[in-house]
Amino acid sequence: MSGDGQPADAEPAATAGPAEANIPDDADVDVEDIDPEAADSSVEEDAKTVPAGLPLRVQNLRKQFGGITAVDGASFEVEEGSLTGLIGPNGAGKSTTFNCITGVHQADGGTVLFQGEDITGRKPHEIANRGLVRTFQIARELEAMTVLENLMLAPRGQVGERMLHSILPGLRGDVVAQETELRDRVWETLEFFEIDHLAEEYAGNLSGGQRKLLELARALMVEPDMLLLDEPFAGVNPSLEEKLLDRIHDLREQGYTFLLVEHDMDLIMENCEHVIVMHQGKVLAEGSAEDIRNNDQVIDAYLGDEI
Amino acid sequence: MSRVWNAVPDFFKQSDLRMVGGLLLLVYVVYALVNGFFAIVNNAGAVNAVVNSLASITFLMAVYAMMALALNLHWGYTGLFNIGIAGFMAVGVYASAILVAPPSGSPPGLGLPVPVAIVGGVLIAAIIGGIAALPALQLEADYLAIVTVGFSEIIRLTLQASHFAGTVQNPSASGYNVVSIFGVEFGTGGGQGITTISNSPMEFLFEGESGPTVLGQAVYPAADAIGIPEPVVLDLAYAFFLLLVVVSLYYVLLLRIGNSPFGRVLKAIREDDLVARSLGKDTRGFKIKVFMVGCGLMGLGGILWQGSFGFVNPNTFRPILTFYIFTALIVGGAGSNTGSVVGGAVFAAFLFEGPKLAARLIDAVAQLLFGGLPAPNNFYAAVVTLNPIAWLGYLVENVASLKFVFLGAVIVYLMQNRSDGLLGDRKEIASSVDLSQRPERPSAAADGGEPSDTAPSQGGEGS
Numbered sequence: 001m002s003g004d005g006q007p008a009d010a011e012p013a014a015t016a017g018p019a020e021a022n023i024p025d026d027a028d029v030d031v032e033d034i035d036p037e038a039a040d041s042s043v044e045e046d047a048k049t050v051p052a053g054l055p056l057r058v059q060n061l062r063k064q065f066g067g068i069t070a071v072d073g074a075s076f077e078v079e080e081g082s083l084t085g086l087i088g089p090n091g092a093g094k095s096t097t098f099n100c101i102t103g104v105h106q107a108d109g110g111t112v113l114f115q116g117e118d119i120t121g122r123k124p125h126e127i128a129n130r131g132l133v134r135t136f137q138i139a140r141e142l143e144a145m146t147v148l149e150n151l152m153l154a155p156r157g158q159v160g161e162r163m164l165h166s167i168l169p170g171l172r173g174d175v176v177a178q179e180t181e182l183r184d185r186v187w188e189t190l191e192f193f194e195i196d197h198l199a200e201e202y203a204g205n206l207s208g209g210q211r212k213l214l215e216l217a218r219a220l221m222v223e224p225d226m227l228l229l230d231e232p233f234a235g236v237n238p239s240l241e242e243k244l245l246d247r248i249h250d251l252r253e254q255g256y257t258f259l260l261v262e263h264d265m266d267l268i269m270e271n272c273e274h275v276i277v278m279h280q281g282k283v284l285a286e287g288s289a290e291d292i293r294n295n296d297q298v299i300d301a302y303l304g305d306e307i
Numbered sequence: 308m309s310r311v312w313n314a315v316p317d318f319f320k321q322s323d324l325r326m327v328g329g330l331l332l333l334v335y336v337v338y339a340l341v342n343g344f345f346a347i348v349n350n351a352g353a354v355n356a357v358v359n360s361l362a363s364i365t366f367l368m369a370v371y372a373m374m375a376l377a378l379n380l381h382w383g384y385t386g387l388f389n390i391g392i393a394g395f396m397a398v399g400v401y402a403s404a405i406l407v408a409p410p411s412g413s414p415p416g417l418g419l420p421v422p423v424a425i426v427g428g429v430l431i432a433a434i435i436g437g438i439a440a441l442p443a444l445q446l447e448a449d450y451l452a453i454v455t456v457g458f459s460e461i462i463r464l465t466l467q468a469s470h471f472a473g474t475v476q477n478p479s480a481s482g483y484n485v486v487s488i489f490g491v492e493f494g495t496g497g498g499q500g501i502t503t504i505s506n507s508p509m510e511f512l513f514e515g516e517s518g519p520t521v522l523g524q525a526v527y528p529a530a531d532a533i534g535i536p537e538p539v540v541l542d543l544a545y546a547f548f549l550l551l552v553v554v555s556l557y558y559v560l561l562l563r564i565g566n567s568p569f570g571r572v573l574k575a576i577r578e579d580d581l582v583a584r585s586l587g588k589d590t591r592g593f594k595i596k597v598f599m600v601g602c603g604l605m606g607l608g609g610i611l612w613q614g615s616f617g618f619v620n621p622n623t624f625r626p627i628l629t630f631y632i633f634t635a636l637i638v639g640g641a642g643s644n645t646g647s648v649v650g651g652a653v654f655a656a657f658l659f660e661g662p663k664l665a666a667r668l669i670d671a672v673a674q675l676l677f678g679g680l681p682a683p684n685n686f687y688a689a690v691v692t693l694n695p696i697a698w699l700g701y702l703v704e705n706v707a708s709l710k711f712v713f714l715g716a717v718i719v720y721l722m723q724n725r726s727d728g729l730l731g732d733r734k735e736i737a738s739s740v741d742l743s744q745r746p747e748r749p750s751a752a753a754d755g756g757e758p759s760d761t762a763p764s765q766g767g768e769g770s
Contacts, residue, residue, distance in 0.1 A: 128587035142578035160568030
């Protein structure tokens with residue numbers, strides 16, 4: 001609905017056109033946007049024809065803050081089971097793109113499809129409940145809650161989140177049973193991330209790196225299909241970075257899909273099989289690490305040349 | 308503060324129940340001694356004075372504990388800065404009063420039985436809370452505070468307005484002010500106030516239609532024999548009913564709400580709303596629910612407190628009442644249910660009534676030593692005497708006003724030195740099970756069973 005009646009929509013696509021290979025896609029999206037009813041059904045049609053291998057598809061995403069266009073028609077896709085990196089210089093619009101995907105910001109235009117479903121403009125909790133979970137650039141642990149509580153919070157579908165179930169004597173038994181199960185999973189996850197010795201510590205007492213581990217562990221407890229990690233390595237020391245990367249690779253092998261925003265190009269190049277480069281709100285280049293390394297435009301963007 | 312705490316025998320620190328019990332014991336001993344002493348010096352009946360003072364302090368401790376518990380759900384758990392408590396209490400008291408008032412009365416009411424009126428009052432308080440929550444919960448904490456205090460004042464002034472008083476019942480009279488909704492007529496009594504559901508809630512236990520009940524026949528003569536009149540027996544019974552039954556029920560209810568996945572989400576909302584949402588929690592729904600439940604509990608608190616005096620007027624529900632309840636919670640420790648109870652008791656016994664008690668003690672001692680304290684008319688008259696005894700007399704005389712200075716000083720001290728309150732730093736883990744209990748893992752079975760035994764190498768931890 002946010003994309004409705006925006007004649008400006010077509011223009012950026014047209015101006016961005018020459019540099020991009022996805023003009024037809026953009027045109028398609030605009031047509032769909034005009035009628036939300038029709039758009040829904042055709043999206044569903046789309047979902048049947050598009051291979052299940054692309055859980056996240058972002059099409060022509062736009063977001064403006066006042067006069068500044070933070071995201072200017074970005075389109076990309078993330079393959080299932082991949083570790084995809086999203087890089088770009090400061091102000092490229094990476095975090096804003098993340099916020100638009102996860103519902104923290106309302107996009108001004110474009111579509112976000114998750115598992116073939118249109119999630120544009122959905123609320124953050126609705127998106128998380130569909131299995132798309134994020135972490136934050138600056139770790140947002142719940143300080144006055146213990147590490148155990150932080151992890152116990154995350155799982156979906158807890159019966160005890162219904163107040164009456166938690167209060168009434170007859171129903172509370174179910175809550176206790178489910179929590180006992182969850183507790184075992186929480187401990188397993190803590191062991192996996194090797195922060196089990198911190199289990200009963202308040203999250204606010206953790207070091208910066210430990211908070212990053214906690215965030216990732218907490219996001220995993222939601223049992224998502226896909227994780228969006230916003231600069232998970234910022235302010236993390238090298239040995240912990242190694243550990244965090246190991247975990248991410250382990251999880252990817254288990255079938256999780258990752259989209260990683262990162263500042264550190266080398267890190268992305270070494271670890272991601274697919275890399276998306278954003279610059280000035282647009283997708284500048286996309287491809288394997290090797291492609292990106294040899295892309296002149298990318299090099300220019302990082303060296304600060306005008307494009 | 309810590310030195311005082313260290314002096315407390317370990318026996319009272321072993322469980323929450325013992326701690327609260329110990330606190331009550333301390334309050335009762337202090338109140339019994341001072342009031343007994345005061346009565347003897349003044350040649351009054353010591354037993355009656357002591358029992359009367361115990362009844363009144365028990366009542367106050369119980370109502371403040373109840374209200375602090377209800378507020379703890381909003382402020383302590385969810386971080387909702389609700390400073391409209393007095394308004395929601397007023398809704399409960401007035402709704403129950405109107406539901407129970409006879410249709411022929413002035414103001415008229417619905418003439419429903421008392422239990423229905425109590426349930427109705429609680430539900431209406433919850434619904435009004437929900438209505439207040441819908442726009443207010445969209446706002447950040449500080450703005451929620453402004454909206455709720457404004458809402459509370461709107462409620463008070465509406466109840467006070469003569470337009471809805473229901474006292475002029477002749478439809479042709481110029482000041483006709485009976486409210487009529489769907490043919491049901493009622494009024495608020497306006498500035499004159501309204502008759503509440505009861506003026507002696509325990510009477511039905513002791514007195515039946517025809518004279519005293521079995522309980523009354525047993526208790527009244529015994530009480531009379533030691534100099535306690537019947538109304539004091541009723542007051543004492545009600546105060547202990549509130550303390551032992553109602554506060555316990557509030558406590559258990561809030562413990563269950565808090566120690567559950569529901570309570571965990573509330574805590575997460577308090578800490579960081581966006582994190583909770585990003586983990587798939589519909590925080591708005593949780594906030595509305597918890598706001599309604601808290602307001603319902605505040606309404607019930609009002610009914611059992613101000614609704615038990617037989618009469619109430621809108622002035623009872625000034626914002627100062629809200630701030631008293633906040634003080635009680637802050638003293639005890641926001642976020643802790645046991646802290647709420649302790650805070651309610653400490654606030655009522657030592658901060659709210661304490662100065663008065665101290666004044667009594669000083670007065671009684673002075674009477675013994677030099678036949679009473681001089682009572683200067685005003686501050687100037689007191690100062691110019693240059694007589695410390697006269698100054699003391701002035702202090703004792705004006706303790707009711709000076710209480711506020713004392714209260715303010717205590718809050719400033721607490722905020723600077725113990726901002727968590729007496730028990731606010733305690734871990735009350737939001738879960739229905741003991742989370743620290745690790746699942747048995749054969750591979751990690753180190754012989755000691757210390758949790759840290761199985762911890763992996765510490766080298767890689769960030770700093």
